[in-house]
Amino acid sequence: MAEQLLIEDRTSEVMTVNMGPHHPATHGVLRLVVDLEGEVVRDLKPVIGYVHTGIEKSCEDKSYWKVIPFVERMDYVSFFFQMEAYCGAVERLVGLEIPERAKHLRVIFLELNRIHSHLVWLGTTALDLGAISMLWYCFRERDRILDLFEMATGQRMHTRYFQVGGVIEDIPVGFEKKLREFLTDMPVRVEQYQALLDRNEVFLQRTKNTGIVSRERLLELGVTGPLLRASGEPWDLRKAFDYLAYPKFDFKVPVGTVGDNYDRYRVRVAEMVESVRIVEQALDGLPEGPFIADDRKYVLPPRSELSTSMESLIHHFKLVTEGYRVGPGEMYYAIESPRGELGCFVLADGSAKPARVHFRDPSFVNLQAFKDMSIGSYIADMICSLGMLDPILGGVDR
Amino acid sequence: MPDAPGLELIRGEIDDAQPGAVLDTGFERGRASLAIAPEHLIAVLTWLRESAGHEYGFLSSLHAADYLPAEPRFAVHYELLNRDRVERIRVKALLADPAANGNEQALPEIDSCVEMFPTAEFQEREVFDFFGIVFKGHPDLRRILLPDDYVGWPQRRDFPVGGEPVTFTYNEKNYG
Numbered sequence: 001m002a003e004q005l006l007i008e009d010r011t012s013e014v015m016t017v018n019m020g021p022h023h024p025a026t027h028g029v030l031r032l033v034v035d036l037e038g039e040v041v042r043d044l045k046p047v048i049g050y051v052h053t054g055i056e057k058s059c060e061d062k063s064y065w066k067v068i069p070f071v072e073r074m075d076y077v078s079f080f081f082q083m084e085a086y087c088g089a090v091e092r093l094v095g096l097e098i099p100e101r102a103k104h105l106r107v108i109f110l111e112l113n114r115i116h117s118h119l120v121w122l123g124t125t126a127l128d129l130g131a132i133s134m135l136w137y138c139f140r141e142r143d144r145i146l147d148l149f150e151m152a153t154g155q156r157m158h159t160r161y162f163q164v165g166g167v168i169e170d171i172p173v174g175f176e177k178k179l180r181e182f183l184t185d186m187p188v189r190v191e192q193y194q195a196l197l198d199r200n201e202v203f204l205q206r207t208k209n210t211g212i213v214s215r216e217r218l219l220e221l222g223v224t225g226p227l228l229r230a231s232g233e234p235w236d237l238r239k240a241f242d243y244l245a246y247p248k249f250d251f252k253v254p255v256g257t258v259g260d261n262y263d264r265y266r267v268r269v270a271e272m273v274e275s276v277r278i279v280e281q282a283l284d285g286l287p288e289g290p291f292i293a294d295d296r297k298y299v300l301p302p303r304s305e306l307s308t309s310m311e312s313l314i315h316h317f318k319l320v321t322e323g324y325r326v327g328p329g330e331m332y333y334a335i336e337s338p339r340g341e342l343g344c345f346v347l348a349d350g351s352a353k354p355a356r357v358h359f360r361d362p363s364f365v366n367l368q369a370f371k372d373m374s375i376g377s378y379i380a381d382m383i384c385s386l387g388m389l390d391p392i393l394g395g396v397d398r
Numbered sequence: 399m400p401d402a403p404g405l406e407l408i409r410g411e412i413d414d415a416q417p418g419a420v421l422d423t424g425f426e427r428g429r430a431s432l433a434i435a436p437e438h439l440i441a442v443l444t445w446l447r448e449s450a451g452h453e454y455g456f457l458s459s460l461h462a463a464d465y466l467p468a469e470p471r472f473a474v475h476y477e478l479l480n481r482d483r484v485e486r487i488r489v490k491a492l493l494a495d496p497a498a499n500g501n502e503q504a505l506p507e508i509d510s511c512v513e514m515f516p517t518a519e520f521q522e523r524e525v526f527d528f529f530g531i532v533f534k535g536h537p538d539l540r541r542i543l544l545p546d547d548y549v550g551w552p553q554r555r556d557f558p559v560g561g562e563p564v565t566f567t568y569n570e571k572n573y574g
Contacts, residue, residue, distance in 0.1 A: 049543035056528075057552055061559045092427055222457060222517025240484045329426055332477050332488065334458065343459050343477065355555070360459035360477075368520050397543055
């Protein structure tokens, strides 16, 4: 017996280790139960739900317009996308066409939000891999985007800017100048990030040929967004479906070839440059006209009318107290968020409150691919893969 | 999206292959949907995925809805997508509530589609977690977002908002 213990191979012993939920490399509160053989990952189970706050249930108790700030707080890094998915679904339910100017404004803020989200991802993921300076550089540009959000909407995050029917306010004087300055700077900044990382030996060794999952497997797992595009599948809902003003704009869909963590990094960095191009085009072609639809049954009347028009006052009162009613029906509306297909399902039962609001969150679905990325790799590569997966736990848990 | 006549053609073809599977078709606001009987779920999903000219091979989203007070009460929605033609179709499997027949603990059941669409694994767990719909054949059907010892199915319409007992009652006891 004693002899047996002595010859026992300690490196092939499988040990179950708990990681998280409070671990800086888990990007929030994700708990991982990892089976390790030495340093090699043999099995992995993500345990989620630590920031579940029942937002979907709470939405059932709010009138339609009060749901907007709620859903923003699900995926707290891509709040404009959450708003667009929800507002778009309700607009399609009530058959409300939004004005051209609102479509352009929405595209501008969505794409700025995409850059913002990718900057947060790049900064924190590079931080996980030991490149601390990246965090400061990325958050410097992120702050400029937040300044732009604050200038136009009054809030830096969770702006409640999109309304059913358009946007709440037009962009202020001076916003365009500030935005153009940012758009001139941003491609240069992206080049700087690439100069820091693209030929960095440590970064290359950590990312190249790690976390590879085949394109077929990713599609089976329902993975969308940059993760899927990095494996060579040019699938982007902005190109595939006709929503907002995207068909008007000329932009490319970056794809990878190998599908490893390095490709995921390259795809996202290339997407930032494409987003800058989209914002430029949306700003150049920004049409004059109203920024919100003129349907008083759904849209608040302008403030100036309230003191002169009794009818406007009644509409305003009805909209703010009871809210508008939406005829029975259901709608699934999906958009391309920074993490993939963000779908919003709204079930209306004819009352002034939605009977169900469900978000198909890309982080939640993409997280299923994490096991495939990590099994058989070192635990250090698992951390890298998790960063490249870019899950936002607020969106996963809702 | 298939248009309204296209949807009726799909229904006709499924009726030939699986008589009685399709209960209803719906085409509203440009979106096509098929309401089906739950026992034919796998057959219909396989048919939509495999048969030539349709090939809805990507499951975008799986979610459930509670249509209380309608009968049957629950529906599990499958948002299928054909990525080549960029067409979506929604399959709704209608589920009656077995608890209505007296047995309060009985849960509605439906076949799991995880083998066909591995992406459904988390999403079916989520539906189970919030609606108490059991997916037969799911490899690991546990609660996913709520704690394992949670009692109740909170996304059902008869589950009250604010129906959560307060766990920390220190202030209530001492200063209440």
